[in-house]
Amino acid sequence: MSVLVVGVSHKTAPVAVLEELALTPEGVTKLVSEVAAIEHVSEATAIATCNRIEVYAEVDRFHGSVEEVSRLLCERSGMATSDITSELLPHLYVHYDDGAVSHLFHVAAGLDSMVVGEGQILGQTRDALRVGQELGTVGPALNSLFQQALRVGKRSHAETDIDRAAPSMVSAALEHAVAVVGSIEGARVVVVGAGAMASLAVSTASRRGAAEITVVNRTEGNAQRLADEYAARSLPLDSLGEALRTADVVISCTGATGVVIDAAELAAGRGDTLRPLAVLDLALPHDIDPAVADLPGVSLIDLRFLADSLRDSDAGREVSGVREIVAEEIAAFASARRQASVTPTVVALRTMATGVVDAEVERLLTRLPDLDETVRAELLQTVRRVADKLLHQPTVRVKQLADTDGAVSYAAALAELFALDPDAVTAVTRPVIAEERA
Missing domain, CATH: 3.30.460.30 (Glutamyl-tRNA reductase, N-terminal domain)
Structure with a gap:
């Protein structure tokens, strides 16, 4: 698999x-x-x-x-x-x-x-x-x-x-907004939505010193809960026009399937003002009518813009450090998978050996019925120890070999050498799967 x-x-x-x-x-x-x-x-x-x-x-x-x-x-x-x-x-x-x-x-x-x-x-x-x-x-x-x-x-x-x-996508978008409206500190920010992305937007704007934050959402209770967390105010969605009238930055991330802010609504809310407005559309599908970018004083920053501006960015040394961690973990996971791949064969081999030992000891004991229980137990334990010692090095070595690159299937070779029943090997994994799913 x-x-x-x-x-x-x-x-x-x-x-x-x-x-x-x-x-x-x-x-x-x-x-x-x-x-x-x-x-x-x-x-x-x-x-x-x-x-x-x-x-x-x-x-x-x-x-x-x-x-x-x-x-x-x-x-x-x-x-x-x-x-x-x-x-x-x-x-x-x-x-x-x-x-x-x-x-x-x-x-x-x-x-x-x-x-x-x-x-x-x-x-x-x-x-x-x-x-x-x-x-x-x-x-x-x-x-x-x-x-x-x-x-x-x-x-x-x-x-x-x-x-x-x-930084997060919200922080990256706000950096572009700064170029439009100046510092976020003292700005009036409107966040449309109340989900995880909206929560991140409100917290980021609050941390950067926004003078006023308004949360607008279709479900007013959700907007109120988010607003209360950051000492912001909340409005229902039908009052969006009121919020847009004085906004410096608008962040929309509702997850709705249609346009939430259209160009006509935004134009009506702004009236004759030419005050700079940064509109950040972080939703997919998009929340904001692309035509808002044609309105005087309005700058639209959407996912397409962010993708273009961030595509070639690099966090330098920190990214290199993460890549090293990822490479290390990939190698460790691949090694564990390769070693685990021989485990069913090893278990089947040891099960077969135990069966052989038990059968031969039982055959011997039927021929020596006068042996007392202590001797019987010691005999069985001794023969099992011999089998374990004989199998120990091959089973350790096959796991080591399985962790090397190459096309050789050491599990298959082991199964072939000891004529293991394929069904016995397959059956080893079944209890494990059932246990892990439980």
Whole structure:
């Protein structure tokens, strides 16, 4: 079995394509369930963010699996069938086995993010694991992989200063806003939305000394809770025009499926003023009508703009440090997988040896019925020790050899040399899978 990744991200597709692929939580659940139902797939989950959608699957064959996963991902986009090949397939990427492990570790560490090193992806990776666990589509393979990926992400943030070297998307967007309106300190900021990204926007604006922060949301209670946390004010969505009238910076990140702020509404709210206004659209699909960029004094900063401006950025030494951690963890994970691959064969060999010892001792004891129990026990223990010592070095060595590069299957060689029953080797893994899923 091997891990397959099929996905699309800000690195391979324009924002317009990513918007077509944006999934609700229910959409993610349905996609994962459909992938798990594919014939050659045994485990599945997906990482879904505003910048990427990636399906992770444990498969028993590459061809067939990759086609089916790609098809389901395309169908989730909502594109017409005739448009899928031309518009989406060129942007998909595929990683397999060790390549899939490497990709996930880079993602969890923030090295594949639009803003290198941003920490939100770690929580989104954790969400992917949770979704798969709740659906029962994540088993021992993906559970082990994702747990290790989370460890890689935590190490990256704990052992380097990547957090400071690469700010969050909100911080990066606000840096561009400063060029439009001047310092955020003393500015009037309007945040549209009340989710995780909106919370980050409010906290960042507050930390940078905004004079007034207004939280606007369709659900007024959610807006009030977020506003209360940062001594801000809240307004219902139908009062958005009022908030826009005096704003210096507007940050929209609602996750809605349609435009939240259109050009006409913004123009009406601003009236005749030419005061500079920075409008940050951090939503996918986009919240703000692109036509607002044509209004006098208004500067639109959206995901497309951020992608272009951040593509070539590098956090320098800290990024190098994270890359070293990721490389180390990839090597360790691959080593553990290679050594684990021979474990069922080793267990089957020792089980066979135990069976042979027990049978031969039993045969001997039937011929020596007068032996007392102490001698019988000592005899059995001695013969078992002999078998263990004879098998110890070969089994240790086969694990060491399995951890070397090359095409030789030492587990297969061991099974062939000792004529192990293939069904006995396979059966060793079954209790482990059942136990880990419990």
